[in-house]
Amino acid sequence: MKVLMLIPALGNVYGGPSKCIIELAEAIGSKGLEVDIVTTNANGNVNLDVPLNIWIQEQHYRIQYFHYLNFIDYKFTWSLTQWLFQHVQDYDLVHTNAIFSYPILPAAWACQFHQVPYIMTPHGMLEPWALAYKAWKKNFYFSLIEKPALQNASGVQMLASTEFQRVQELGINAPLLLIPNGIHTHDFEKLPSAEIFYSQFPETRNKTLILFLGRIDPKKGLDLLAPAFAQARNLFPNSHLIVAGQDNIGYLPQVKEYFSNTSCLEAVTFTGMLTGETKYSALAAANIFVVPSYSEGFSMSVLEGMASALPCVITTGCNFPEAEAAGAASIVDINxxxxxxALIAYLQNLKQAQETGIRARQLVFQNYTWEKIADKTIINYQRIVRKKSQKAYSLLR
Known part of the structure; x- marks a missing residue:
């Protein structure tokens, strides 16, 4: 089977979706499918330094980048539009990722024109908070343009059971597929020494560390974390917060003001984006993991914290009730x-909190690895392609 995956951008500044597309492509490609990815060279304010309009061969997939023009975040790309209409018929199935971004639409239109089945994955952008954020530019666009593309899809992938329920309320009649994100177990079986992180950020040494790992963005709930951490630190003055993530939109000064206003800025380390060994060392150094988000599709950050055997405090906006059911995380209202x-409860009994972290790791390793997610994805791909073939055969009879 030959599959085309499309995402508007793969730059690191766009967070989890960029990472999970690459990892899913690797996983399904390693199982024998031919996988191509097309995208733009967008990466926030600075474009990716990559060759354009040629295939780049990776181990289990190919990738091709196209030039774009940014217009209120919609990433218009005429070259990719042309390519899609010329080449989607070369594939058995097309899998798009994201909505509210222009490249998704010509992919859907080209698939409809050439009668190629396609799956759309909104990556949490149909969640109530996401739809309400910048609603002035989303409501009309969704009703007139985006929703018809979703309605005509062969499947719409939901990353979480709660997202599955909410999308049904939007009146989208396409088949809904429940396939979450995953992690590679080899990344978490043996974390590097915490000393790597301490040496770069010595103020964190000998502290009880609470780790936030994600983009510096309004939806991530850092305005809630500031007063929450201040309350916890009043009781546990040795606690220290690590805010690890990239600021793509100039939001960091506002975030620092939140912590300054709650008189705990001196106990917060802002590391910027962490990658590779340093990121895994931060996970090894941390005692507690926190994700105070207003809205997530299915957070890669949460999976990484849990896979690192950390006790996690996450909000209901993270869409992971299965973690609470397994006693593998503390899930709280967005408050x-x-x-x-929840932070104070963990800090009061770190040994008991560690037991929660062990259950979290077990839950992720048993159910949320890319090996398992790839198998489930391929089963759905095969079903959709087989359904198209059966339909074509019945028309010929």
Whole structure:
């Protein structure tokens, strides 16, 4: 089977979706499918330094980048549009990722024109908070343009069971597929020494570390984390917060003001984006992991924290009720006081918190690895392609 995956951008500044597309492509490509990825060279304010309009061969997939023009975040690309209409018929199935970004639409239109089945994955962008954020530019666009593309899809992938339920309420009649994100177990079986992180950020040494790992963005709930951490630190003055993530939109000064206003800025280390060994060392150094988000599709950050055997405090906006059912995380309402209560509960009994972290690791390793996610994805790909073939055969009879 030959599969085309499309995402508007793969730059690191765009966070989890960029990472999970590459890892899914690797996983399904390693199982024998031919996988191509097309995208733009967008990477926030600075474009990726990559060759354009030629295939780049990776171990289990190929990737091709196209030039784009940015217009209120929609990433218009005429060259990719032309390429899609010329080449989607070369594939058995097309899998698009994201919505509210222009490249998704010509992919859907080209698939409809050439009668190629396609799956759309919104990556949490149909969640209530996401739809309400910048609603002035989303409501009309969704109703007139985006929703018809979703309605005509052979499947719409939901990353979480809660997202599955909410999307049904939007009146999208396409088949809904529940396939979450995953992690590679080999990344978490043996984390590097915490000393690597301490040496770069010595103020964190000998502290009880609470780690936030994600983009510096309004939806991530850092305005809630500031008063929550302040409450926890009043009771546990040795606690220290690590905010590890990249600021793509100039939001960091506002975030620092949140912590300054709650008189705990001196106990917060802003590391910027962490990658590779340093990121895994930060996970090894941390005692508690926190994700105070207003809205997530299915957070890669949460999976990474849990796979690192960390006790996690996550909000209901993270869409992971399965973690609570397994006793593998503390899931709280999207509220600063509730986040504070959960942090304090872990800090009061770190040994018991570690037991929660062990259950978290077991849950992720058993159910949320790319090996398992790839198998489930391929089964759905095969079903959709087989359904198209059966339909074509019945028309010929």
């Amino acid at each position: 600063a006081s509730k986040i504070a209560d």
